[in-house]
Amino acid sequence: MQYSDMVDPRPFAPIVQKLRSAGLRPTRQRMSLAKLLFETGDRHVTAEQLHQEASQGRIRVSLATVYNTLHQFTAAGLLREVVVQPGRSYFDTNTSDHHHFFIEADGDLQDIPGDSVALSKLPEPPQGTRIARVEVIVRVAKD
């Protein structure tokens, strides 16, 4: 029997790692939220959604902490904030260069596969500025 056959004895290790290398202390709340965010593929969540999800699990976190954590993760480059609706922010666990579909009727945000949208021409930024990011939002309606 080899090590690789066993269940990982330190299931939190990768998350602790992730937080540490982002310069964030691995606290109970941050670890729990990180698990929810990063252990199930790409996600787009609002603060309220994540807070509710946490509450429904065994995790007790205040809404303030959810906001703090989302912003810290964003500042650390672990998340990306997406603004498509007035008065509500989404946080995307996919931080690679990509764009979004927004299904207005449902308030549902989806990643667009990286290479299925292409910009063939970009404008010169205004005097004294440089391009920080280019975002493409494809707003779709239901048939």
Add this chain to the structure above:
Amino acid sequence: MQYSDMVDPRPFAPIVQKLRSAGLRPTRQRMSLAKLLFETGDRHVTAEQLHQEASQGRIRVSLATVYNTLHQFTAAGLLREVVVQPGRSYFDTNTSDHHHFFIEADGDLQDIPGDSVALSKLPEPPQGTRIARVEVIVRVAKD
């Protein structure tokens, strides 16, 4: 002396027209706001900005009416709502197909000349949906 040499005796006529054909009664408030919005080239305003601007002129309009009017104009296709910042909406008097620079530091929005950005490839929209609009936002930072 020809008609075209004279000052237009009905300076509000074009605006009344515009409102009427949008199915909106040409009330005092709507006319005043329309003048502010449409008589000085392309603009990007927030509700608060427009309200303040109106107040500074001779126009008395409530903030509620500014919101109502902006939304009605948007529904009628006279304006376009642009969402780039959490918790604040911009309204763009340019309703043609075009995109935006957003200068994050100033909260300043600018039109990108129509043909200086080009999408060479668009994705298939998700099952059961169709593309309603494609928005490109170029976020720029100051040097």
Add this chain to the structure above:
DNA sequence: CTGTCGTTTTAGACCGGTTCTAATTTGTTG
């Protein structure tokens, strides 16, 4: 293991943009 100290979390107050409500005013039509 314990004490210390800076960091994090928390409840709840607060904030700013936006929407709602019910009463009043205005535009239109006969």
Add this chain to the structure above:
DNA sequence: CAACAAATTAGAACCGGTCTAAAACGACAG
């Protein structure tokens, strides 16, 4: 001009998000 529907209004309410001050916690030295 009367009558009625539509628009406007002040102010309350709402809602996502932020702030505050106090309590809890994590890391580390001893």
